[in-house]
Amino acid sequence: MGSSADLHVHTSYSDGMYSPTELVRMAREVNLKAIAITDHDTVAGLKEAKLAGKEIGLEVVAGVELSCELNDNEIHMLGYFAPGKEDKLEERLEWYQAKREERAFEIIDRLNRKGVKIDIGEVRHFSTGKSIGRLHVAKALMANGSARSIHEVFHRYLGPDAVAYVPKAKLSIKEAVEFIHEHHGVAVIAHPGMYRINDAVEQTLEYLDGIEVWYPEHSPSFEDHLYALAIKNRLIATGGSDYHGVGRNHIGCVRVPYAVVTRLLEVAVGV
Ligand SMILES: [Zn+2]
Ligand SMILES: [Zn+2]
Incomplete structure (x- = not known):
């Protein structure tokens, strides 16, 4: 061995x-x-x-x-x-994933309020893994004809200064290390x-x-x-x-x- x-x-x-x-x-x-x-x-x-x-x-x-x-x-x-x-760990990590999903919901909500039609089902369609993110929203927007290119998506909707920009909620180094130490x-x-x-x-x-x-x-x-x-x-x-x-x-x-x-x-x- x-x-x-x-x-x-x-x-x-x-x-x-x-x-x-x-x-x-x-x-x-x-x-x-x-x-x-x-x-x-x-x-x-x-x-x-x-x-x-x-x-x-x-x-x-x-x-x-x-x-x-x-x-x-x-x-x-x-x-x-x-x-x-492991079990306790996975529970907590899913909580963080849920936090990230909240961002996708917030983006969709803002788009809807601006008259851009899109729902969570369309976004999930482009997500293979468990979590959904901004790129999945972008793909859904192109698929339903709201934009023709990734560039347009980010320029008009998702990028900084665009109508549905929501900054990513990331862990700070301190939070990540505290999480690791807690477990x-x-x-x-x-x-x-x-x-x-x-x-x-x-x-x-x-x-x-x-x-x-x-x-x-x-x-x-x-x-x-x-x-x-x-x-x-x-x-x-x-x-x-x-x-x-x-x-x-x-x-x-x-x-x-x-x-x-x-x-x-x-x-x-x-x-
Ligand atoms: Zn790696
Ligand atoms: Zn890495």
Whole structure:
């Protein structure tokens, strides 16, 4: 059995291509000892993953990737959790999803008041996953002839200064980390090299338990920089493939020693 872990994997429960069971099988094939399932804003795929892991002999770590906001930049925060908290977690995450849906209702309401006919059914028609967002509203507006292009949709209806503009309700870094800690989780900033700002770690240091140092798109020198930051601030250094099933990455293409999993779970139990 392998002795390494891939701590960033997406299933079909968020925007990944493969089911949790398929991913567990693939992970076993590439000789991983553990994977963390880190779907966007949901832990609904965990149950299946854990079952498959038990059968196949692969450890599945409970995780989630939360979108949050830092001065108008979208930042992703990974949470890793001690075993046994999944149900409570999912309940709370659904509450956040409902909050996001409220935005779609508000947009529809404003459009209707401006005489633009559209209803929630038309919008849902364009949403495959659980949650609905602005892009689904845009597609529905084009489908019913209210606009001819995405550009027109945003210019006339949905963009800033347009008639039905409703800003996105995002978690702040503080809220996301508090959420993770409330559920006995460890907060790790995801892929710091993928943001429009390159000092996301420095700006969020006070909240973090860990940094995702090793990542497919990070350069070796940036990884060195992140690792030094982690050591200096006594944070856990993690890594993962962010595998979604498409593109050139594969599961386990970035892996960390299993000792990192042990450390994450120790801290998760302690917080
Ligand atoms: Zn991400
Ligand atoms: Zn991800």
